[in-house]
Amino acid sequence: MNLQSPTKVVPNSDTCVVVIDDDTQFRESLERLLRSAGLRAQGFDSIAEFVKSGPPDCPTCLVLDVRMPGRSGLEFQRDLAAAGSALPIIFITGHGDIPMTVQAMKAGAIEFLTKPFRDQDLLDAVNVGLARDRARRENEESLSALRARFEELTPRERAILLQVVQGRLNKQIADDMGITETTVKVHRSNMMHKIEAASLPELCRMADRLNLLPKKAERS
Template sequence: MSDATSTVLVIDDDPDLRASVGRLLRSLGINAQLFASISEFLKSDLPDCPTCLVLDVRLPGQSGLDLQRELAQAKRELPIIFITGHGDIPMSVQAMKGGAIEFLTKPFRDQDLLDAIQLGLSRDRARRENEQDMAALRERFGSLSPREREIVIQVARGRLSKQIAHDIGISEATVKVHRSRAMHKMEARSLPELGRIADKLKLVSDEPQRS
């Protein structure tokens, strides 16, 4: 499970538990940042690496569930593992509906916590990789000329080269030249792949197109 590029954030007002979880994670080569309160956590910057949050439900002032809602409203996607010494069913249901990875009642087994952390880190790693892939696609699309972008969008709508040529007043051969250049820049090896890229970039609305 060792992953030097991952960080686990722990928020718990029990110093003994914080220290115990910190030791456990560091023994496995995982970076841990420990906080005694949500306000202390909010003053820090999120690390730029796969990250998950081990969060006590009951904390002085703002609760763990409050922080979960606040992060969701701010669109800060951070996998959360809740821990509590006073869990109840409605509370756990609320946490899981909010997207929590796990809801563990103290005292919990180290392995249960580690399993949840592994899942949280893998999800955040996948999210980060997807965001990087999307940024690369947007950059490639941005490198297209206005005409190439127009033709990519028309191809994604299912329009044939002769239809596109008629619509924008150029020859079919010219459409194919622009399409070929666009596919090269977008690193699309086929028209179906170009269509999938267009879907990812949401270049075409879901509304039916007129023929």
């Protein structure tokens, strides 16, 4: 297999490429290719075997044969979507067609490769898939940490946060809540510190990520 290309996969043991293909010889050749490029690879001969083992706990990309005994690759793609899983998928097939390709790509596949394909085409697609899953995991971890910080706010701090991000001034918030403006300032300062927002724009972005902002009415 020819790996001489200007595009290289950066070795990363904290990622994993899962190859699911019932053709043992072909599957093992893909695993060797991936490992030669510095990637950790796991091979399975069926979707059922992979599901039984569970996905790796790291940025992951699936290299998935379209047609296999039991669940097909496209059916498994639908299963993952229904379960809310965003694992990136690269489809490989020996007998693809345009409708099948369109279906897979519309459902979010990274690439649809028809055998025989260039090694580098697969490696390039794997790079995209791993980068996408890494970004997704980092975003989920960041959002989880943000939710945890929001949960630590007192009910009054949360109420003030909601008014602040809607553009209310301290005096207006004080009048609405029946407290002094000084008290609002103290709670606001504590809230900003706890949620780790350095500015009002940053606080607004956090509130947006937490879906705290009221939805804008759709224009008719």
